[in-house]
Amino acid sequence: MTFRRKSRKVRVGSIYIGGDAPITVQTMPTSKTTNIKETVDIIKRCEEAGVDIVRLGMPDIESARAIKEIKRHVNVPIVADIHFDYKIALEAIKSGADKIRLNPGNIKEKWKVEEVVRACKDNGIPIRIGVNAGSIDRSKYPSPTPETLVDSAFGHVKILEDLGFFDIVISVKHNDVITMIEAYRMIAKMCDYPLHLGVTEAGTEFKSTIKSAIGIGTLLAEGIGDTIRVSLTGDSVKEVEIGIAILQQFGYKPTYVDIVSCPMCARADVNIIELTNKFEQLTKNMKKKVKVAIMGCVVNGPGESMDADIGVSCGKSGSVVYKGGKLYKRINNDEIIDTLIEELEKV
Amino acid sequence: MTFRRKSRKVRVGSIYIGGDAPITVQTMPTSKTTNIKETVDIIKRCEEAGVDIVRLGMPDIESARAIKEIKRHVNVPIVADIHFDYKIALEAIKSGADKIRLNPGNIKEKWKVEEVVRACKDNGIPIRIGVNAGSIDRSKYPSPTPETLVDSAFGHVKILEDLGFFDIVISVKHNDVITMIEAYRMIAKMCDYPLHLGVTEAGTEFKSTIKSAIGIGTLLAEGIGDTIRVSLTGDSVKEVEIGIAILQQFGYKPTYVDIVSCPMCARADVNIIELTNKFEQLTKNMKKKVKVAIMGCVVNGPGESMDADIGVSCGKSGSVVYKGGKLYKRINNDEIIDTLIEELEKV
Numbered sequence: 286m287t288f289r290r291k292s293r294k295v296r297v298g299s300i301y302i303g304g305d306a307p308i309t310v311q312t313m314p315t316s317k318t319t320n321i322k323e324t325v326d327i328i329k330r331c332e333e334a335g336v337d338i339v340r341l342g343m344p345d346i347e348s349a350r351a352i353k354e355i356k357r358h359v360n361v362p363i364v365a366d367i368h369f370d371y372k373i374a375l376e377a378i379k380s381g382a383d384k385i386r387l388n389p390g391n392i393k394e395k396w397k398v399e400e401v402v403r404a405c406k407d408n409g410i411p412i413r414i415g416v417n418a419g420s421i422d423r424s425k426y427p428s429p430t431p432e433t434l435v436d437s438a439f440g441h442v443k444i445l446e447d448l449g450f451f452d453i454v455i456s457v458k459h460n461d462v463i464t465m466i467e468a469y470r471m472i473a474k475m476c477d478y479p480l481h482l483g484v485t486e487a488g489t490e491f492k493s494t495i496k497s498a499i500g501i502g503t504l505l506a507e508g509i510g511d512t513i514r515v516s517l518t519g520d521s522v523k524e525v526e527i528g529i530a531i532l533q534q535f536g537y538k539p540t541y542v543d544i545v546s547c548p549m550c551a552r553a554d555v556n557i558i559e560l561t562n563k564f565e566q567l568t569k570n571m572k573k574k575v576k577v578a579i580m581g582c583v584v585n586g587p588g589e590s591m592d593a594d595i596g597v598s599c600g601k602s603g604s605v606v607y608k609g610g611k612l613y614k615r616i617n618n619d620e621i622i623d624t625l626i627e628e629l630e631k632v
Numbered sequence: 633m634t635f636r637r638k639s640r641k642v643r644v645g646s647i648y649i650g651g652d653a654p655i656t657v658q659t660m661p662t663s664k665t666t667n668i669k670e671t672v673d674i675i676k677r678c679e680e681a682g683v684d685i686v687r688l689g690m691p692d693i694e695s696a697r698a699i700k701e702i703k704r705h706v707n708v709p710i711v712a713d714i715h716f717d718y719k720i721a722l723e724a725i726k727s728g729a730d731k732i733r734l735n736p737g738n739i740k741e742k743w744k745v746e747e748v749v750r751a752c753k754d755n756g757i758p759i760r761i762g763v764n765a766g767s768i769d770r771s772k773y774p775s776p777t778p779e780t781l782v783d784s785a786f787g788h789v790k791i792l793e794d795l796g797f798f799d800i801v802i803s804v805k806h807n808d809v810i811t812m813i814e815a816y817r818m819i820a821k822m823c824d825y826p827l828h829l830g831v832t833e834a835g836t837e838f839k840s841t842i843k844s845a846i847g848i849g850t851l852l853a854e855g856i857g858d859t860i861r862v863s864l865t866g867d868s869v870k871e872v873e874i875g876i877a878i879l880q881q882f883g884y885k886p887t888y889v890d891i892v893s894c895p896m897c898a899r900a901d902v903n904i905i906e907l908t909n910k911f912e913q914l915t916k917n918m919k920k921k922v923k924v925a926i927m928g929c930v931v932n933g934p935g936e937s938m939d940a941d942i943g944v945s946c947g948k949s950g951s952v953v954y955k956g957g958k959l960y961k962r963i964n965n966d967e968i969i970d971t972l973i974e975e976l977e978k979v
Contacts, residue, residue: 313897314897314898315897315900316898319898324898341897341898342897342898343898344899348898417932418932418935418936419927419931419933419934419935419939420931420932421935423935423938429935429939460892460936462849462881463881463883466853485894485932486892486893486894486925486927486936488893488908488912489893489909489912491873491877495841495845495874495877499846499881502842503846506813516895517895518896518905518909518926519895519905519909524895526838527842530842531846534809534810534843535810536810544836545807545833546833546835546836547863547865548662548833548834548863548866548868548871549662550660550661550662550688550689550713551665551666551688551690551691557865558662561836561865562865565835565836578833580766580833584767585764585833586766588765588766588770588776589765589807591770
C-alpha cells in the first residue's frame with residue numbers, strides 16, 4: 286500500500302506534482318474569474334481549508350487578465366483552464382498562471398499550439414491534458430469508454446511530445462466511477478506522466494463524496510495518482526475538505542484530532558452520538574496529531590481505547606480513560622468531555 | 633470489474649448472503665433492543681431507506697427475548713449480536729433471530745459452543761464471526777494488524793468447522809482503512825466464506841462516509857464483499873443511505889434519478905448549484921431509472937447531456953435540452969426545472 290506508481294515530476298509554481306512530491310488537493314472556484322473579489326474570497330477560504338492548487342475557468346480574455354490581480358492576494362499556485370482559444374492561453378501565461386489546462390487537439394492550427402507550447406517552455410509551466418467524458422471528440426469517439434478516454438488523452442499528448450514538450454499532467458475523468466477507475470488504471474500502465482484524479486460531474490455533496498472517495502480512493506490504494514480534485518455541485522471549500530479527508534486515509538495528509546468512535550448500539554449506556562459530535566466540534570481546529578477513541582461499551586471499548594493516544598470506554602456506572610495504551614483513570618460519565626479536552630491540552 | 637469473488641451462499645431468513653446473491657446492506661439501530669418501540673421505529677425507517685438486514689445488540693437476555701416482538705412489526709431479517717454469553721445466543725435463536733454474530737473463541741467452555749452450534753443447525757441459521765480491531769484477544773495479539781485480524785478470525789472459524797458447521801460469514805474490521813483493506817484482501821484469498829465488509833468505529837458522518845466509501849469501495853472494485861455495513865456515530869438511516877450509495881456505484885443497487893451535474897465554474901452563466909439542489913429535492917423519491925445531466929457550459933455540457941437520458945446544457949441566452957442522445961429543444965433559462973420534470977414524468 287506504500288507503493289506509489291513512479292511518475293515524472295513537474296513544477297507548478299512553488300510546488301510539484303508527481304515523482305516523490307506529496308499528493309496535492311485541487312479545487313476550482315464557482316465564481317466568475319473576472320469577479321476578482323469573489324474569486325479571491327473563495328480561494329482564501331480554500332487556502333484556509335488546506336487546498337494546494339486552485340484552477341480558474343477562462344471563458345474569455347478578461348478572465349486571463351484577472352489572474353494577475355488575483356495572484357496578488359493569494360498564495361497557492363493558479364492553473365488557467367482553457368478550452369478553445371490559444372490567445373486566452375497566451376494571456377493567462379503572461380498574467381502569471383502557474384500551469385495551464387489545455388487539450389491541444391481542440392486548437393486546430395498547429396502554429397497556435399506551437400505558440401502556446403513555446404510560452405509554456407519559456408515560463409517553465411506545465412500543461413494538463415484533461416480528457417473528460419463530456420468533451421471528447423464525438424466525431425472520433427462515439428462514446429466515452431476507458432479505451433476512448435485514454436486514446437483521446439494520448440492523441441493530445443502526442444501533439445505536445447512532437448513539439449518536444451514533456452511537462453505534462455494527464456486526467457481521464459468520467460462521471461461513472463467504474464469507467465473512471467478503469468481509464469486511470471489503463472493510462473497509469475502506459476506512461477509515466479503524473480496523473481490528476483477525479484470523478485467528473487459527480488453531482489451534489491452526498492453523492493460526490495461517495496463517488497470521489499471510491500474512485501480516487503481505489504486508485505490511491507493501487508498507488509495511482511499524484512494530484513486530486515473532488516468535483517461537486519456546491520461550495521469549493523467542501524471539495525477541498527473531502528479531498529483532504531480522502532488523502533488522510535492513506536497518510537498523504539496529516540490527520541489532526543483523529544476520532545475513533547463507535548456507532549452506538551444497544552450495548553451503549555451513554556449517548557455516544559451526542560458526546561462525539563460535541564467533542565468533534567470542540568476540537569476541529571486543534572492542530573494536534575492525536576488519536577482519540579470514544580467508545581460505548583466493554584466489547585470494543587477497551588481495545589480501541591488502548592490503541593488510541595487517549596481513549597474512553599463508557600459504561601453504565603462510569604467510564605474508564607486510557608492513555609498511551611494503559612488504563613489511566615476512572616471517571617464519572619459527566620466528566621468525559623472535560624477529561625478528554627484536558628488530556629488533549631497536555632499533549 | 634464485473635468479476636466477483638466466488639463465495640459460499642448462506643441463508644438469512646428470506647434472503648441470502650454470498651454466492652450469486654445480491655450484495656446486501658446492513659445496519660444496527662442505536663437504541664436499546666429492549667426499547668421495542670424505538671427499535672421498531674428505527675428499523676422501519678431503515679426499511680424505507682432500503683436496508684436488507686438489521687442487526688441488534690444483545691447485552692442481556694431481555695434483548696434476546698425482545699426479538700420475538702420486534703419481528704412481528706418488521707420485514708427484514710434480524711441478526712442477534714452476542715459477545716460473551718451463550719445463553720443469550722440460545723434465547724435469541726429461540727426468539728427467531730435469522731442469524732447470529734458470535735465469536736465462539738470468546739466462550740470458554742466447549743459444550744456451550746456446541747449447544748449454540750446445535751441450535752443454529754436445527755434452525756438453519758448462520759453465524760457471523762466478526763473480528764474487530766477493538767476486541768481481538770490482546771493476550772494473543774498485541775496489536776490489530778491485517779495478519780492478526782485474519783489469524784484471529786480463522787481461530788474462531790476452526791472451532792465451528794471442527795463441529796461440522798460451515799454456514800459462516802466473516803468480517804475483519806478495523807478503524808484504519810488501509811489495514812481493513814489489507815485484512816479483507818488476505819482473508820478473501822484464504823477461504824470461500826462470504827465476507828461482511830465494514831470500516832469499524834469510523835467516526836461521525838463526514839469521515840465515516842469517506843472511510844467506508846474508500847474501504848468498502850476499494851474491495852468491491854476488486855470483487856470482494858457479499859454484504860456491507862457502514863458504521864457511523866449517528867442515525868442508522870444514514871448508514872443505510874451511504875451503504876446503498878456505495879453499492880449503486882458498482883451497479884449492485886439500482887440508481888433512480890441519477891444526476892450528473894457539473895461543479896459550476898467561471899464558465900457557467902446559470903446557477904447550477906441552485907438548479908441541481910432544487911431538482912434533486914424534487915426528484916428524490918421518484919423511482920425511475922433515469923440519468924439526468926445538468927451542465928453549466930458548452931465545454932462538457934452537450935457531451936454529458938447526450939450521454940444522459942435527459943440533459944440540459946445551459947448557456948447565457950438560453951439552454952439546450954437533449955433527449956435520448958439527440959438535441960431535443962431550446963428553452964429559456966427560467967424553464968429548465970419545469971422542462972426536466974415534465975420530461976421525467978413522460979418516462
